Amino acid sequence: PFDVLVVGGGPAGAAAAVYSARKGIRTGVLAERFGGQVLDTMSIENLISVPHTEGPKLARALETHVREYDVEIMNGQQAARLDAVKDGFRVTLASGASLTAASVILSTGARWRRMGVPGEQEYMNKGVAFCPHCDGPLFKGKRIAVIGGGNSGVEAAIDLAGLVAHVTLIEFDKHLRADEVLQRKLKSLKNVTILTNARTTEVKGDGKRVTGLAYENRTNGEIVDLPLEGIFVQIGLVPNTEWLKGTLTLSPRGEVVTDTHGATSLPGVFAAGDCTTAPYKQIVIAMGEGARASLAAFDHLIRLPVA
Ligand code: FAD
Numbered sequence: 001p002f003d004v005l006v007v008g009g010g011p012a013g014a015a016a017a018v019y020s021a022r023k024g025i026r027t028g029v030l031a032e033r034f035g036g037q038v039l040d041t042m043s044i045e046n047l048i049s050v051p052h053t054e055g056p057k058l059a060r061a062l063e064t065h066v067r068e069y070d071v072e073i074m075n076g077q078q079a080a081r082l083d084a085v086k087d088g089f090r091v092t093l094a095s096g097a098s099l100t101a102a103s104v105i106l107s108t109g110a111r112w113r114r115m116g117v118p119g120e121q122e123y124m125n126k127g128v129a130f131c132p133h134c135d136g137p138l139f140k141g142k143r144i145a146v147i148g149g150g151n152s153g154v155e156a157a158i159d160l161a162g163l164v165a166h167v168t169l170i171e172f173d174k175h176l177r178a179d180e181v182l183q184r185k186l187k188s189l190k191n192v193t194i195l196t197n198a199r200t201t202e203v204k205g206d207g208k209r210v211t212g213l214a215y216e217n218r219t220n221g222e223i224v225d226l227p228l229e230g231i232f233v234q235i236g237l238v239p240n241t242e243w244l245k246g247t248l249t250l251s252p253r254g255e256v257v258t259d260t261h262g263a264t265s266l267p268g269v270f271a272a273g274d275c276t277t278a279p280y281k282q283i284v285i286a287m288g289e290g291a292r293a294s295l296a297a298f299d300h301l302i303r304l305p306v307a
Helices: 011-021 036-040 055-067 132-139 151-161 180-187 283-302
Strands: 002-007 027-031 071-075 079-085 088-093 098-106 110-112 143-147 166-170 192-195 198-205 210-217 222-227 230-233 237-239 269-271
Touching: 002 011, 002 088, 002 283, 011 027, 011 036, 011 055, 011 071, 011 098, 011 283, 027 098, 036 055, 055 071, 079 098, 098 283, 132 151, 132 230, 143 151, 151 166, 151 180, 180 192, 210 230, 269 283
Parallel strands: 002 027, 002 098, 027 071, 098 269, 143 166, 143 230, 166 192
Antiparallel strands: 079 088, 088 098, 110 237, 198 210, 210 222
16 A cells, blocks of 8 residues: 555646655555646746746656656556545546555646637647636737636736737626626726627637637627637636545535645545645646645654554
């Protein structure tokens, strides 16, 4: 059995594994795809002390760092169940195999909900973006659209309006769903257009980059072309926690509820990064959280009764 089993191999999981292994305890990392969301990123410019890197390069660096230590990496494996057992926990894999550990760190991350329209996948990182804090500065002086009129969409539109030339906010529904104060702020900005009752139907490009989008005006069925350089999709970030339902406390959005130490509602199980209720989903934050959850797990282990 492991002392610490980390489930998830993104920035949070890698940091947790390094911190655990450095305590000289038996550490394993189970990951469906080691590297996590970082693998889907091209340009990363906000990992402090690394002015510029690329996703696949950072993913390799995470793995290299973990492999400096005696950590068992189980890549390409999906966790399907977590159970409390005598002396700790059992994680059952989708393959049917199972692993046991005295403590578990959950770092299964999240995924951005996609629009599912033609061109979206093709122009990912070529004008289609998800994270305003990450990619906003790449669109300085350009025209962009934000898809989604909930809190994250409206926050993104307000944030980006300060950087880009023009923002069009596109909401499917008749009304924006964001908090009233955010809507008021958005409406006060000169370089923002708000479209409601609008369904994005296509991302357009020239083969290299986004050149615009098409949307349907849902009041009359008309298809309208909107020329622009960037599209921020803000229709939801879904935590990869479906397999934990009923095992520990999840927020209404499905995030693992954690305290200031990364502890979950199940003593001995900790969580870090995008799969948790901790706010602001970023690489540098996920890494810090992974380190903290790992130290908290170690504190838990040294307090276990002597066998
Ligand atoms: P993730 O990176 O999501 O990793 C989750 C890990 O868990 C993966 O290894 C996954 O395979 C694994 N996993 C999931 N479910 C299971 C399961 N059931 N069993 C086993 N393993 C499982 N942030 C920045 O700071 N700067 C940027 O420039 C930036 N750009 C981004 C660009 C894009 C396109 C995207 C999508 C995100 C970007 N982000 C950026 C956000 C950043 O990638 C995340 O905040 C960060 O990766 C979160 O780390 P994490 O370890 O919590 O989760």
